[in-house]
Amino acid sequence: MVPSQASHRLRSLKLDLVQVMGGTTTFTTPGTHIEPGVQVLLGNNDGTFAPPVTVLNATNNNGFYAGSVTVGDFNHDGRPDILVGIVSLLHVAGVQNINGIATLLNTSGPAPASFLVSATAFSPAAVTPGSSATATVILKPVGGFTGDVALSCTGLPRGATCNFVPSSITGASGTSALTITTSSSTPGGIYSIAVVGTSGVASQQRALTFTVAAPATTLAPTSLTFAQQAAGTTSSPQSVQLTNSGTAPLAISTFAIAGTNAGEFAQTNNRGSSLATNASCQVNVTFTPTGTGTQTAAVSITDNAPGSPLMVTLTGTGPDFTMTGGTTTSDTIAAGQTATYTLSVAPGGGFNQSVMLTCSGAPAHASCTISPSTVALSGTSASTAMVSVTTMAASMGVPRPTVTGGRDYRPVSLQQLALAMLTVLLLWHRKSRSRWTPVLSFTILLAIVMAMTACGGGSSSPPPPVVGTPAGSYTITVTGSAASGSTTLTHTTKLTLIVH
Numbered sequence: 001m002v003p004s005q006a007s008h009r010l011r012s013l014k015l016d017l018v019q020v021m022g023g024t025t026t027f028t029t030p031g032t033h034i035e036p037g038v039q040v041l042l043g044n045n046d047g048t049f050a051p052p053v054t055v056l057n058a059t060n061n062n063g064f065y066a067g068s069v070t071v072g073d074f075n076h077d078g079r080p081d082i083l084v085g086i087v088s089l090l091h092v093a094g095v096q097n098i099n100g101i102a103t104l105l106n107t108s109g110p111a112p113a114s115f116l117v118s119a120t121a122f123s124p125a126a127v128t129p130g131s132s133a134t135a136t137v138i139l140k141p142v143g144g145f146t147g148d149v150a151l152s153c154t155g156l157p158r159g160a161t162c163n164f165v166p167s168s169i170t171g172a173s174g175t176s177a178l179t180i181t182t183s184s185s186t187p188g189g190i191y192s193i194a195v196v197g198t199s200g201v202a203s204q205q206r207a208l209t210f211t212v213a214a215p216a217t218t219l220a221p222t223s224l225t226f227a228q229q230a231a232g233t234t235s236s237p238q239s240v241q242l243t244n245s246g247t248a249p250l251a252i253s254t255f256a257i258a259g260t261n262a263g264e265f266a267q268t269n270n271r272g273s274s275l276a277t278n279a280s281c282q283v284n285v286t287f288t289p290t291g292t293g294t295q296t297a298a299v300s301i302t303d304n305a306p307g308s309p310l311m312v313t314l315t316g317t318g319p320d321f322t323m324t325g326g327t328t329t330s331d332t333i334a335a336g337q338t339a340t341y342t343l344s345v346a347p348g349g350g351f352n353q354s355v356m357l358t359c360s361g362a363p364a365h366a367s368c369t370i371s372p373s374t375v376a377l378s379g380t381s382a383s384t385a386m387v388s389v390t391t392m393a394a395s396m397g398v399p400r401p402t403v404t405g406g407r408d409y410r411p412v413s414l415q416q417l418a419l420a421m422l423t424v425l426l427l428w429h430r431k432s433r434s435r436w437t438p439v440l441s442f443t444i445l446l447a448i449v450m451a452m453t454a455c456g457g458g459s460s461s462p463p464p465p466v467v468g469t470p471a472g473s474y475t476i477t478v479t480g481s482a483a484s485g486s487t488t489l490t491h492t493t494k495l496t497l498i499v500h
Contacts, residue, residue, distance in 0.1 A: 148170050160183065188216065217250065224240065237285060239285075240283045322348060357370045357375065473499075
């Protein structure tokens, strides 16, 4: 589009004003157009502007709306140009909207003294982390510019540096070799690098696209779980798929099994020395337990992608036993009764050891026993045990019988016996006239007094009542344990006891 005379008069020496003027119209017949379009108001350099001049308007049978205006040096000649976003309205059997752009290039007068910055594309077009790419930066003076231009760059990705040779160009006329060097930590992606030329207060820049191609890994699944496996036998393989989802080849250093039980697992894979972009490889893992219980490890994959090493967690179970309650795991009894439960202990993976059984959680004044307390598993069939919880009923204490005066029967019987002995002694003295009779009489009387002091006096207290098992709901925990070398396998099951 040829710019009008007003656009030729635009200068960068003083500020002008570009405005979009909206309009309305009714399309009743072909040829109707919209007025006005884009106007320029030249600055008077004193804060005022000259009358507006229309530089773009509608023409017959091809009206438009001007949507937006941008001012810039679009042809890099040092002069400001105008870029107009428009919507064209064509009346062809109705109204159709066609979006477009109108460029008004400024060709009036000599360009102001400045310089232009351009550059070639980077070679190679994409680099891997740790490598570099080069481009040629070209400077051109405009309007008799003679200053020296220093070169720099912005927008570099993490871990990257840029270098210019030479770093400054005299008279803004010549070329410089730009090298951008990345590090191993530079993330992959597409970056907009700005090449900046600076001379005094003047500055120009050129945007370049810089691509860092980096591998990226996708691992699925990230964990494998193996079912119970007999000792010394190997499970069926389970697979993990490793995919290079990045933009550069993936170099894999190692596949390794690591962790507490690394020797129980093994891996094979079909990878080569590297994986191309969007390529995949498969890792197969098997489980061969040599011990009992749960075994854990991990597949470790080391490569040149961010986040290395990758880990796939592995879990398997060697020979073990299970313990479950019978058909009834809850019993309701009255205090003083016994609750019974059947317990099943079963081997898994050929488990053939003895399991010791204990129970806990019995309420107060109750006891829990298991018969037998140890079961021997043969590796194929389950064994049963009986769990019994015996409770105690509450009762009142029975008082001892008493006589009037508060003395019990036992000391009264002693007194009667002593009196009877004294009577017999006196009768014998009357017949024999022995000189020892007074001494014996005094001794018997002293014994009677002492017996009355020790055994008589006051009422006796009844014994305290017997407290039984309190009513309530209780959880009985049965624990089975089996020692296997340095490992002890332990499993529990819960039983419910209700006492009312």
